[in-house]
Amino acid sequence: MKMVDRKVIDLVLLNLIVFFTCGQTSFQCPGGVAFLGTEYTIESGTNNYNGLVWARPTDNTYVATCNPIPTCSFVAGYNATMNVTHSTLTIEHVRVIDACTWKMKDANVVDPIPVDVCQLTVASLPQCSISSDKDTNSLEPGTQLTLTVDTTGYYCSVEAGFDLTTGHVTTELGRYNVSDVSDLTINTNFSVDIPRFGDVTIDFICDRNWTVRCNGVQRLLKSPPHCNITSDTDTSTLDPGTNITLTVDLRNYYCSQQAGFTLTTGVITETLLGNQTMDNVTDIVLPHSLNVTSDHFGDVTVTFTCDSVPRPLDCDGVDKLSGATPSTTETSAVTVSNVTTPGLESSTTPTSPSPVEENPPTDATLGLAIGLPVLFILLIILGVIIYRYRRQIDMYLVARKKTQTELQNSNFNKVE
Structure with missing residues (x-):
């Protein structure tokens, strides 16, 4: 009975150790994958050790020793810390030899049982x-x-x-x-x-x-669709304002995500079909009506967009919209030469010179409209001057009149 109890207890303890170790490993080895040449840190509880060592998987080398707490020594390329609750090991530059299961051991026990801490996968x-x-x-x-x-x-x-x-x-x-x-x-x-x-x-x-x-x-990508463009109106002689319908026939196209088509006429680009999803190769006929302007004159092209990649199509049929050629009447210049007829003297009829067109009445009206305000302003200025210097002007006029009178009297005395 005692033997059975002992086995049961050992089995329970073993299960508890396995459970604890696996749980601890998954927590203490975040990510579980370290890339070559990068830094990686492993953390673990101290298991109530007063001192511990970190053992490298591939060769069981002790890369760090912490004993007693919190003093740690370590080899080149590694670093370690320890306190009463946990310890960390930092691999400064991960190498191939750092792969596999990192273990921790009690530093104060002879032939200690290692504890698995981290199953580290190394990758590049x-x-x-x-x-x-x-x-x-x-x-x-x-x-x-x-x-x-x-x-x-x-x-x-x-x-x-x-x-x-x-x-x-x-x-x-x-x-x-x-x-x-x-x-x-x-x-x-x-x-x-x-x-x-x-x-x-x-x-x-x-x-x-x-x-x-x-x-x-x-x-x-699938081969581009076949494209043909037709019109209900002659596209070589179009007048602005003409309403036309271009029909774009698209055959054998497919897009794994979203398909779309645009039509460009001259410098105008318009959407024929946008954001279409499909399960198989598809055909479609797309009519497009427009009121022609001068901006529509030029090349006609269709662009197929699949998975955000635009692909201009080589279409048959209509390839250009052109404006109607304006009609011009040719005027023949007639030159009259002096012709000498036997028995008649040659004569020429003088051509009256073309009258010189005078300036239109608007010029005179414009001059009058500008001149009158200027004259009015000058009169105002002259009135202000006269009013301000009226006394001087009166004195000047009196003196001038006196001088003229004296001059007349002097001339009269000389005559007598």
Whole structure:
């Protein structure tokens, strides 16, 4: 009975230790993934230790020793702190040797039992480039396509993987185990169908997924639609104000997200269709009425926008709106020459010179309108001067009159 009780107790204790350790590991190892060359900090409770050591996973090297609290020593590339409740270990620049399970040990016990603290995954995100054996901007359903994915500088301390997504289809490219930073080239072949049209991305898997945007091929696009433009009116001789209807016939188009069409006539651009979603290849006829102005004269073009990428279309039919050529009447200049007729003297009829047109009456009216106010102002000024200097003027006139009288008397005496 005692033996059974002992086994039950041991089993319960073991379960409690496992539960505590797993819970502690998930909390103390935030993210669980560290990138090569970056700083990473691990935190743990002290388990009531008076002193502890941090052991590196790959070689069991003690990279930090904290004993007694709070004194810590550590090797180059690491740092550590400790108080009565918890301890932290900082890896200054994560390396390949830092991957796997970090452990903590009691520094004051001989042959201590290590406690798992953090299952650390070390990774390096790759650079990538995608190339194709065909033009990925002009594909038709059923086309056999080969994409080549070149990756450089990837690493994962656990199993690494690559997935390719084209449109709405994801394809596994492979799973790999590597011991150091590596490069990889992968070829994949498939038949293009409607769900594969759209963005092209690579997912790098290392404990979790990272979507990597690659250089090169960015998306798979269907071939541009066939386009034909017709009009209910002759578009080569249009007068401003004419109402016309242009009909745009679009065949065999598809867009994985939203499609749209615009019509440009001269310098005027108008929306034919916007934000259309579809499940398959589509045909559509779009009539567009407009009242012609001089701004509409010029080239007629249609632009197809798919996944926010505009693509001018090469349309058949109407390609220009032109104004009507104004009618001109040619006037023939007749020149009369002196003609000598036998028996008659040549004569010329003098041509009266063209009368010189006088200035129109408006010039005189304008001059009068300007002159009268000026004259009125001058009279006012003259009146003010006379009023102000009237005494001087009176004295001057009296003196002048006296002088004239004296001069007349003097002349009279001389005559006598």
